[in-house]
Amino acid sequence: MGDDASHLLQKAAEYLARTDQERIAYIRSPRWIGYPRAQKVLKQLETLLSYPASHRMPNLLIVGDTNNGKTMLVKRFCGQHKPNDNPSGEAAVVPVLFVQAPPVPDEGRFYNAILERLFATYKPGDRADRKQFQAIKLLREVGLKMLIIDEIHHILAGSMAKQKAFLNVIKYLGNELEVPIVGVGTRDAFRAIQTDPQLSNRFDHALLPRWGNDDDFLRLLATFERVLPLRYPSVLIEGSLADKIYSMSEGYLGEISRLLVNAAVTAVERGQERIDKRILDSIDWVPPSERRKEPRE
Secondary structure, three states: OOOOOOOOOHHHHHHHHOOHHHHHHHHHOOOOOOOHHHHHHHHHHHHHHOOOOOOOOOEEEEEEOOOOOHHHHHHHHHHHOOOEOOOOOOOOEOOEEEEEOOOOOOHHHHHHHHHHHOOOOOOOOOOHHHHHHHHHHHHHHOOOOEEEEEOHHHHHHOOHHHHHHHHHHHHHHHHHHOOOEEEEEOOHHHHHHHOOHHHHOOEEEEEEOOOOOOHHHHHHHHHHHHHOOOOOOOOOOOHHHHHHHHHHHOOOHHHHHHHHHHHHHHHHHOOOOOOOHHHHHHOOOOOHHHHOOOOOO
């Protein structure tokens, strides 16, 4: 290979022998960073998945800021429990079903999402109760053990009556199927669930907070450096460089990832092969708090 790749994990090191285009494609590909808090939540999900069926199942609410790794975490879990075609059986086996809550709390649209994820034929114009019957029948047939609802804070986009009706749907599905429900969303998700005291008592909470500029953040940077195939060490944990990365990303995991990916691609394209302050300064980057401000001429 001709390169000292001791600063990289083996898979990343192998890409040093590839073309720049192949390396850049690899740098931009999605990747899982298994930091301790995420591993803890994955363990909670595993515990829920193996929980014995009962009328009052425990549930989990995974809460965090936007772009802070919630959806990637639950998709990682789903990837560890993929559907099985089960060719010798009458139906596929789907232990975990991941659906997104509709933009507004609407029972019919929610059942549409479930049926579509199961590749079921249905009539969008059918009454909600008919879709409910079909969805529950199919979920039993596929042996569902956990239902994950992403963007559950969308509940708050409707009137109080619609919010209550949608929460009743979630409660009904949990009771009827005797499976745990996992809600994923922003901090507003907690407020959404709290509108139904009976349901909120069944939800434990797992918080994915914004990162602090601390030792955990430095360990995260060290992990990123190991998976980005650059020929020379960047030493991202160096004090002033780490501070700059934190300032630019504002501690959001998705921003940290996107920033370092952009920087690594730029380092490859320029032949510099490491991330430093000059590379970071050269990126057309706007911190997330600035993006939320109204644009000015």
